[in-house]
Amino acid sequence: MPTRTPPHAPDSAESTEKAPANPPAKPRRTAKPKTVEDTSAAKPAPAAPKAKKPPAARKAATRAKAAAPATGRFITLEGGEGAGKSTQVRRLLERLQAAGIDAVGTREPGGSTGAEIMRHLILSGAAKPLGPLAEATLFAAARADHLDATIRPALARGAVVVCDRFADSTRVYQGALGNVDPRLIAALEQVTVGETRPDLTLILDLPAEEGLARAAARSGQGADRFESEGLAFHRALRAAFRALAESEPERCVLIDARGTPEAVEEAIWQAVSTRLKLPSPRRRRRT
Numbered sequence: 001m002p003t004r005t006p007p008h009a010p011d012s013a014e015s016t017e018k019a020p021a022n023p024p025a026k027p028r029r030t031a032k033p034k035t036v037e038d039t040s041a042a043k044p045a046p047a048a049p050k051a052k053k054p055p056a057a058r059k060a061a062t063r064a065k066a067a068a069p070a071t072g073r074f075i076t077l078e079g080g081e082g083a084g085k086s087t088q089v090r091r092l093l094e095r096l097q098a099a100g101i102d103a104v105g106t107r108e109p110g111g112s113t114g115a116e117i118m119r120h121l122i123l124s125g126a127a128k129p130l131g132p133l134a135e136a137t138l139f140a141a142a143r144a145d146h147l148d149a150t151i152r153p154a155l156a157r158g159a160v161v162v163c164d165r166f167a168d169s170t171r172v173y174q175g176a177l178g179n180v181d182p183r184l185i186a187a188l189e190q191v192t193v194g195e196t197r198p199d200l201t202l203i204l205d206l207p208a209e210e211g212l213a214r215a216a217a218r219s220g221q222g223a224d225r226f227e228s229e230g231l232a233f234h235r236a237l238r239a240a241f242r243a244l245a246e247s248e249p250e251r252c253v254l255i256d257a258r259g260t261p262e263a264v265e266e267a268i269w270q271a272v273s274t275r276l277k278l279p280s281p282r283r284r285r286r287t
């Protein structure tokens, strides 16, 4: 039986400003970039000094590195408001970690320093007047940072990444419900996600009324930008997620989220252990 030490804060603390569940071990871009002057001072007769790569070239290099096959496993949880995604991300992480597997929890929007700032902008509703197209591009920008700073480094070291919402939420919220041109949604996904597609997506399925009741009963702050939409929106949301699960059965598993948290956890563990070849447990250090 896994221990139940929550790896992230309880739901009541799920604010728009909370740090990612498992922030990256090393914050990015904190190291001062080496300048030509730095190297010339250290070495008396330097060869032709290396020119600093422009930011676009650096990003291209990161993306090229990201294209290298990742060794970890990438699991996403999707579904409507109050379906139990955050609860189940925590439970899945605990099970993986109890099995000795290197597992990283993260979430969207957010999951990296830059993207958490954008989380506030999106979920506060500040960007709502700009419309679903602007929201889709904001999500894409946040996702690009999240992938570079958190997800790809963890996958590259062989970890299992468990992410609370990902690109399918953009497809559903801004695409299916927001009527943003599907070609644009696909293009944004192509440039941000690229090859880093989830290996497994668990879609938590629950009647909209039940999800909203759970979300309302959740202690903490009031409804966010999407929770405050009406019942018709949430019903359409559920239908869109179900359609998505049906359209990509190799990647997606529809999970009945009406049961107890324990029953849902079990269904998720079944799906994870039958669909994915999990990495080997980490070797424990000898003391």
Ligand SMILES: Nc1ncnc2c1ncn2[C@@H]1O[C@H](COP(=O)(O)OP(=O)(O)O)[C@@H](O)[C@H]1O
Pocket: 011, 079, 080, 081, 082, 083, 084, 085, 086, 087, 088, 214, 215, 217, 218, 219, 257, 258, 259, 260, 261, 262, 264
């Ligand atoms: N299977 C479940 N049955 C009843 N309540 C649940 C279940 N799973 C989660 N909850 C509760 O419902 C609320 C919403 O769950 P949460 O995990 O925050 O959903 P989401 O992240 O999908 O919005 C929380 O208060 C949580 O404790």
Ligand SMILES: [Mg+2]
Pocket: 014, 085, 086, 087, 164
């Ligand atoms: Mg949540």
